[in-house]
Amino acid sequence: MSPIKNKKPLGFPWSTQDPFLFCVHHVDYYPPGNPQLGPATSVAGRPIGQDFDPRQKWRMYHGEQVPGFPAHPHSGFETVTIVTRGLVDHSDSLGAAGRFGLGDVQWMTAGKGVQHCEMFPLLDARQENPLELFQIWLNLPRARKKAEPYFAMLWNNRIPVMTSADTQGKSTSVKIVAGNYRGHRAPAPAPDSWAADDRHDVAIWVISMQPGATWTLPKATPQANRTLFFYEGSGVKIAGQPFTSHQALELWPDQDVEIVNVDSTASFLLLQGAPIGEPVVQHGPFVGNSAEDIQQIMYEFQCSDFGGRPWPSYEHVHEASRGRFARYPDGREEHPTP
Secondary structure (H helix, E strand, O other): OOOEEEEEEOOOOEOOOOOEEEEEEEEEEEOOEOOOOOEOOOOOOOOOOOEOOOOOOOOOEOOOOOOEEEEEEEEOEEEEEEEEEOEEEEEEOOOOEEEEEOOOEEEEEOOOOEEEEEEOOOOOOOOOEEEEEEEEEEEOOHHHOOOOOEEEEEOHHHOOEEEEEOOOOOEEEEEEEEOEEOOEEOOOOOOOOHHHOHHHOOEEEEEEEOOOOEEEEOOOOOOOEEEEEEEEOOOEEEOOEEEOOOEEEEEOOOOOEEEEEOOOOEEEEEEEEOOOOOOOEEEOOEEEOOHHHHHHHHHHHHHHHHHOOOOOOOOOOOOOOOOOEEEOOOOOEEOOOO
16 A cells, blocks of 8 residues: 555645644745844835735745744644744743744743744845744643643754665755654653653654655654655655655555655655644634633633733844843753854
8 A cells, every 4th residue: 555645735834634733834035134133125015914925035924124923822732943044033921032043943832821922033234044944833632731831942953863875875864853763862842742742653854865865754653643745856756656846745654655856955844643633723823622712712811911022022033143042931041052
C-alpha cells in the first residue's frame, strides 16, 4: 500500500491535522529599515492593518509602522514559532519578552490566556531585511486548556540537527524542533504541552535535502497523524510518485517513506502527532471544546484583558542595539551562547 494517504496544494494558511490547528509560512524580503525599525520606503496603497497580499515581495500584515502582529490575545492552545531568517520581537502580558531568529524557536503555551505582540524589526538600514518563519498552533487537550501560560526560547544552537548522507554522498539534514530522530531528541517542550508525553509521538522537523539526495522518513507510531509539507524545491519523488513543490502530503504513519530529490535543494516541514480526538471550536485566537467555552474565554478576556499590555505601544519593538535575548516572567534574562 502506498504511504501517501492524501495530497493537497499548500494554501494560506496550510491545512493541518489534529493535534495541530494551524500552520503558516511567512517569507518576506523587507527593504532597509528606518529609525523606527519599519520599512524605509512608502507604504502608500497598502491595506495597512490587513496587508497579506501574497503577490507582494513583502507585507506589513497587521502592523502600521512596523511589520508584524501587534498586541493580540490567545487562549486554549500553544504557538511554536520557527524563525529561519530575520528577527522577531516578542512581548507579552506575562512580562516575558525576547528578540529571536536566525534559526531560534519560541514555544508559548497560551493556556488560560495571554496577550502578546510579534513584530518584525527591520534592523538593517542599508540593505534588505529578509524574513522567513513558520508559526504552528498545537492544540491543548481539555484537561490543559486552562494551564498557566508558559514562555520558552529554544536557541538555534541547542536544537539538534541530524545530517546523514546517502550512498552517493548526498546529504539530508533534519532539524528536530519537537520529537526525536535516530536517538537525537529535541529540547524539552512546554510542560503542559501535548508534545510533553512521548506516547503522543509529536514531531516538528524542518528537513533540507541536497540536489540528488535520497532519504527515508522513518515510520511513526500507528495512531499518529503526519503531514509532510513540501514548500521549496523543483521536484521530488515520494514513494515513487513525482511531486512539484507547494504541496502537502498526508501520510500513513506506519510506513517508511522514501524521498528522492531532483536538481535543487528541497525543503520540507513535518508535523506529526497522535490526535487529541476532542471537539474543536475556534473563534479567531480562542480555542475551546464547545461554544460555551468560547463564550467563557471571551468573558474572561473582557474582565481581565489577560493581564493587559505592559508595553508602550501595540507594535512594541525592542531597542535597535539589542541582540537576541529572552526575558522570562520572573525577570531572568538569557542570551544565546556561541
